[in-house]
Amino acid sequence: MFGRPSSAPSSADDFSAEALQFLEPLFATAMRLTRNRADAEDLVQDTYVKAFRHSGQFKRGTNLRAWLYTILHNTWRNRRRDASRDAVDVDSEQVEQLAAGGVGGEQIETPERILMRSTLDADLQAALDSLPEAFRESVWLRDVEEFSYAEIAEMLNVPIGTVMSRISRGRRMLYEKLSPAAPVPAQAAGGRR
Amino acid sequence: MKATCRRICDLLAQYADGTLSAAEHGEVQRHLEACPPCRVIAGKESGGRQLLRACADRLRAGEVPPTLRSRCQELSRRSAASHVWSRRFVRLAAAAVLIIFTGSLLSVVTRHSDALLAAQLTADHVKCFALFGPEDGRTLDAAQAQQMLQERFGMDVHVPPSSASGGLELVNARRCLYADGRIPHLMYQANGQDISLFVLEGESRPPAEFTSLGHHTRIWSRGDRTFVLITPASEAPVAAAARYVAEEAR
Numbered sequence: 001m002f003g004r005p006s007s008a009p010s011s012a013d014d015f016s017a018e019a020l021q022f023l024e025p026l027f028a029t030a031m032r033l034t035r036n037r038a039d040a041e042d043l044v045q046d047t048y049v050k051a052f053r054h055s056g057q058f059k060r061g062t063n064l065r066a067w068l069y070t071i072l073h074n075t076w077r078n079r080r081r082d083a084s085r086d087a088v089d090v091d092s093e094q095v096e097q098l099a100a101g102g103v104g105g106e107q108i109e110t111p112e113r114i115l116m117r118s119t120l121d122a123d124l125q126a127a128l129d130s131l132p133e134a135f136r137e138s139v140w141l142r143d144v145e146e147f148s149y150a151e152i153a154e155m156l157n158v159p160i161g162t163v164m165s166r167i168s169r170g171r172r173m174l175y176e177k178l179s180p181a182a183p184v185p186a187q188a189a190g191g192r193r
Numbered sequence: 194m195k196a197t198c199r200r201i202c203d204l205l206a207q208y209a210d211g212t213l214s215a216a217e218h219g220e221v222q223r224h225l226e227a228c229p230p231c232r233v234i235a236g237k238e239s240g241g242r243q244l245l246r247a248c249a250d251r252l253r254a255g256e257v258p259p260t261l262r263s264r265c266q267e268l269s270r271r272s273a274a275s276h277v278w279s280r281r282f283v284r285l286a287a288a289a290v291l292i293i294f295t296g297s298l299l300s301v302v303t304r305h306s307d308a309l310l311a312a313q314l315t316a317d318h319v320k321c322f323a324l325f326g327p328e329d330g331r332t333l334d335a336a337q338a339q340q341m342l343q344e345r346f347g348m349d350v351h352v353p354p355s356s357a358s359g360g361l362e363l364v365n366a367r368r369c370l371y372a373d374g375r376i377p378h379l380m381y382q383a384n385g386q387d388i389s390l391f392v393l394e395g396e397s398r399p400p401a402e403f404t405s406l407g408h409h410t411r412i413w414s415r416g417d418r419t420f421v422l423i424t425p426a427s428e429a430p431v432a433a434a435a436r437y438v439a440e441e442a443r
């Protein structure tokens with residue numbers, strides 16, 4: 001009956017409850033980034049520690065999900081930089097050009113045939129995990145999490161053009177891994193929406 | 194790779210997403226029809242996206258380890274608790290600043306100044322809500338508060354009760370430490386805003402109003418009692434409640 005701050009949920013409570021709703025997709029993303037369950041758990045926990053500590057910096061009404069993913073990726077980037085472990089130079093020309101060559105006269109399997117495979121989920125996860133990190137995270141954020149190019153660019157702190165190029169090449173590399181020496185020519189299937 | 198092919202390839206991510214403009218989409222399509230190597234690249238790109246989109250829900254639905262879930266929930270609880278304390282700390286800091294400010298005024302303003310009285314009691318208002326605010330949602334019965342003030346402090350004061358129509362709740366009743374602890378301090382909340390009523394015995398002052406330090410102070414007297422009502426500076430959300438307290442005070 002009376003609007004009392006002590007009886008109504010506080011804004012800190014609201015923030016925490018809403019942030020915790022993204023635990024599952026954040027963990028799945030952390031698994032793709034780290035490729036290791038224990039590291040993924042640590043990464044997600046660190047992400048929430050930072051999110052709760054800096055909740056005052058989050059602008060109400062903006063995209064909490066994108067904010068949490070940005071923290072997750074920043075945390076991961078800092079951790080990689082600090083540890084210099086299994087380093088992947090995400091911006092090197094070499095990595096960017098990994099998927100650029102070898103297209104002349106190739107033939108590939110259709111997506112429909114690949115989707116019929118009983119082992120698809122495991123194959124797809126393995127193919128994703130084998131992509132260089134720069135491509136893996138961009139493709140994941142776009143095609144699995146459906147973030148916009150601009151959101152991904154902000155999360156990864158790279159220009160939009162780089163995001164597009166990584167997504168493009170990551171998709172192609174993924175498809176090649178799932179379609180080795182297949183006999184059927186591809187139908188270029190660009191959709192409109 | 195030709196310059197045209199390179200340009201088309203730069204558009205393939207958006208082509209596969211279906212986010213190109215109609216003109217660009219048409220341009221890409223016409224090029225792909227005429228250029229087999231680019232058609233293969235576009236096929237792979239669209240194929241990669243199709244596969245990921247088809248499996249996205251399953252890829253995203255990784256089971257969260259129960260220990261991670263409980264650790265994150267614990268972090269959330271601790272964070273909410275620390276926010277309560279940080280809010281209290283901010284209010285305490287504000288109270289401390291006000292007390293220092295009013296203390297410094299004491300040396301230059303006479304003790305009968307309305308402005309000084311308003312500043313002193315505003316400081317007490319902020320301090321008391323910071324220290325004794327209703328964090329647990331407790332409310333107080335006016336008759337019991339009146340009896341408590343009488344028995345513990347010998348204060349004979351009428352306590353305006355909570356009012357549903359004014360959206361007002363009595364949350365605490367204390368003895369204000371100013372003026373040798375002779376002033377009853379009645380603490381209310383309305384629409385989540387803090388309101389204080391102070392009653393000064395044996396004093397009569399002409400009506401006065403002040404807005405300072407983020408609060409509005411109204412001073413008036415009835416007989417030999419002076420009342421000081423303190424509300425937030427933007428009074429609109431508590432206007433009805435403030436009117437009610439003013440009318441009930443006697």
